Amino acid sequence: MSKTAAIIGGGVIGGGWAARFALNGWNVQVFDPDPQAERKIAEVMGNARRSMPGLTDVALPEEGTISFHASIVEAVAGASWIQESVPERLDIKHKTFAKVQAACAPDAVIGSSTSGFKPSELQQGAARPEQIMVAHPFNPVYLLPLVELVPGNDNTGLLVEKAMTMLSALGMYPLHLKKEIDAHVADRFLEAVWREALWLVKDGIASTEEIDNAIRYGFGIRWAQMGLFETYRVAGGEAGMKHFMAQFGPCLSWPWTKLMDVPEFTDELVDLIAGQSDAQSGMHSIRELERIRDNNLVTMMRGLKTQDWGAGALMNAHEKQMRAGTVLAARADEIEDPAAPVLTVHRAVPLDWVDYNGHMNEARYLHAFGDATDRFMEMIGCDAAYIASGGSYFTAETHIRHLDEAHAGDVIEVTTRVLAGAGKKMHLWHEMRIGERLVATGEHFLLHVSLATRKPSAPSPEIEAALARFAQAQATLPQPDGAGRAVGAPR
Ligand SMILES: NC(=O)c1ccc[n+]([C@@H]2O[C@H](COP(=O)([O-])OP(=O)(O)OC[C@H]3O[C@@H](n4cnc5c(N)ncnc54)[C@H](O)[C@@H]3O)[C@@H](O)[C@H]2O)c1
Incomplete structure (x- = not known):
């Protein structure tokens, strides 16, 4: 298998994928019609080179090359993984897959970064539908291990297995969803939190900063290490999960959540949120915020690594594989x-x-x-x-x-x-x-x-x-x- 990846669409997410592959020793071939793409990816690479190699205690393999290509045909030549990260519009994604499949190896994985589309939607009209699957990452792709891997009905087990193996070798955690659903798992969850946050700002209950503080000083730290259910299990005390559910289950029928109500997305609401966000974080450039985020993520993940827990346990397991066959002699x-x-x-x-x-x-x-x-x-x-x-x-x-x-x-x-x-x-x-x-x-x-x-x-x-x-x-x-x-x- 060639260690060549094609990145189709090199924006925030495509750039992050390019960094994840290149820093793991893959050669990366990028297609993006934006003349600024090369500059933007160079900036993502700058952030990634400073943060990702030191995440683990074993040196990564020698960095692969990143090349930019004028056509999809050129970009997919020789690639065993093709990652589509074009804008979130089904028509653009369909056109992209048609061009990719006309030129790529039939046994290459075609992963889509889509945040919301189901694989069956992505596969509509495709020459080889079984080749296309959702591989939904999280920003920054070069640090966060989660990828939601959602094969459609047409996906063959073999290609999915291959995708799982390749993502694991990149230090990622492929979460294989057996059934497709709009927005997969994580974004459905984030959407619910986002909806509540919009109401809280709109109704003048809390500002953007107060909401962020409610997350980062409390349950956000808990989530990062135990997630939702394990956290609640502990919260139930010795009586455990059943007790927790008996205690908090009734809240669901109380007016604690707005449930499916969505606030109207008026200019007024957008201005209110953007204004509060500017006041909260406008003193930092986006690049600065990215660096602060990366520093924090690496520090937290390395902390979890010493505890051999959650994302840290994944890093330790990956490191063990990386150690085998390194330049260090064993005895x-x-x-x-x-x-x-x-x-x-x-x-x-x-x-x-x-x-x-x-x-x-x-x-x-x-x-x-x-x-x-x-x-x-x-x-x-x-x-x-x-x-x-x-x-x-x-x-x-x-x-x-x-x-x-x-x-x-x-x-x-x-x-x-x-x-x-x-x-x-x-x-x-x-x-x-x-x-x-x-x-x-x-x-x-x-x-x-x-x-x-x-x-x-x-x-x-x-x-x-x-x-x-x-x-x-x-x-x-x-x-x-x-x-x-x-x-x-x-x-
Ligand atoms: N931003 C996130 O946090 C996030 C997280 C996970 C997944 N995603 C998904 O990743 C995908 C890309 O999102 P993004 O945030 O990187 O957007 P983006 O706007 O930053 O990047 C999109 C890139 O695609 C390029 N592009 C436009 N048309 C193209 C075409 N026909 N062929 C090739 N490239 C083309 C653009 O020039 C741009 O560089 C979307 O499907 C989105 O849902 C985004």
């Missing part, structure tokens, strides 16, 4: 030349590692070097199983030199040398680089300990031998510049 004995420094970290700088100076916070240098040490320990056999058996290394001393800046999205590599390794002692030297540029060094002295006594003890003979192999092979290398340096000594 020391896989390394043929022990005289060469060992690659121990290969990752991008996450947004939440960046401080008020716009570069990586000093604590994160230690974080990365700590990861390098952990990785090296694992490689020489001091892995989770060994630690569970009662032995480990404790760090006794650390010296870090900050030599150059690292920014969000930069791919950092740490290589590790063994300056000394015998008995209980392990003296490591880490060098952090971005490409060829040396940005920091870390010197660490560790002692092997018994986790039972918390006192120094001899490591297992296997670990001692694995460590000695590196120490002896590297003993003849010149001492690294800066090793053994005292704080503040002249450079």
Whole structure:
């Protein structure tokens, strides 16, 4: 299968798809008649490059190329995934599918970003209806994992399976809806919330800002981690969901919601909402707001990752797959030349590692070097199983030199040398680089300990031998510049 995607329509959503594919190593071929499309996608790519690579703790594959094409025929050539993100009008979508299907591979997936149309509507009049399915993403497509995948009646199971696999490999969560419905699942839900919000503003109950505060200071945070039903289950207390339903079920017949009533969309209502929104957020440009949003999303998702929950659990599972087959060796004995420094970290700088100076916070240098040490320990056999058996290394001393800046999205590599390794002692030297540029060094002295006594003890003979192999092979290398340096000594 080719790792080439065609993006038909490169606006807000098409641009986000382009970034999701390209940063996962796919080549992307774009068709959009707007002469501004290239500039707009470049701006989306700028945001994506800073936020997406550092979302996970494993470096993404090398970025694919993005090319712009004058026709759909050119854009779909060789593509195994074609994503339609043209404006939400059925006639434009039908014309687009006709041109796509006249030129694309018959076994390529054609996904539509449509927010509302059912697949059976999209497939009307198509040459191969089974090839077209809804693949509805959420903005920003390069960060949010959800895609609602809605195949129509004509979709073959095989193509749907292929689509699920491909989306998962992009770090996404395909939610496969077995039955089609207008606006799928998430947008029906959002529509209900939107309707209530319009009434609340129109009736002068709350401003746009007060409504946003009601969400972001309370239930919005809950939703992000447990959704609706699991949140309510907890709210029911020990008696659980049945109790919750008995308590709050009757509210449905009380005047708590406007139900299906929709406020009339008058100029007055539009002006009221736009005016309040300007007062609330007009001091920020849209690009600024996008960056603030991306910073917040990455920080929250990385928090969920440490809890292995919700979107964070998905990221951990994806990371496990990404780790297999990366440039990092699994065990020391896989390394043929022990005289060469060992690659121990290969990752991008996450947004939440960046401080008020716009570069990586000093604590994160230690974080990365700590990861390098952990990785090296694992490689020489001091892995989770060994630690569970009662032995480990404790760090006794650390010296870090900050030599150059690292920014969000930069791919950092740490290589590790063994300056000394015998008995209980392990003296490591880490060098952090971005490409060829040396940005920091870390010197660490560790002692092997018994986790039972918390006192120094001899490591297992296997670990001692694995460590000695590196120490002896590297003993003849010149001492690294800066090793053994005292704080503040002249450079
Ligand atoms: N904006 C969202 O939050 C969001 C979220 C999920 C899905 N969607 C869906 O994604 C689709 C695109 O929405 P958007 O928000 O990116 O709109 P947009 O207006 O930002 O982008 C549409 C792009 O399509 C291009 N275009 C117009 N006619 C075209 C044609 N014939 N062939 C190719 N390109 C053409 C336009 O130049 C524009 O760049 C819609 O179906 C929408 O429902 C939007």
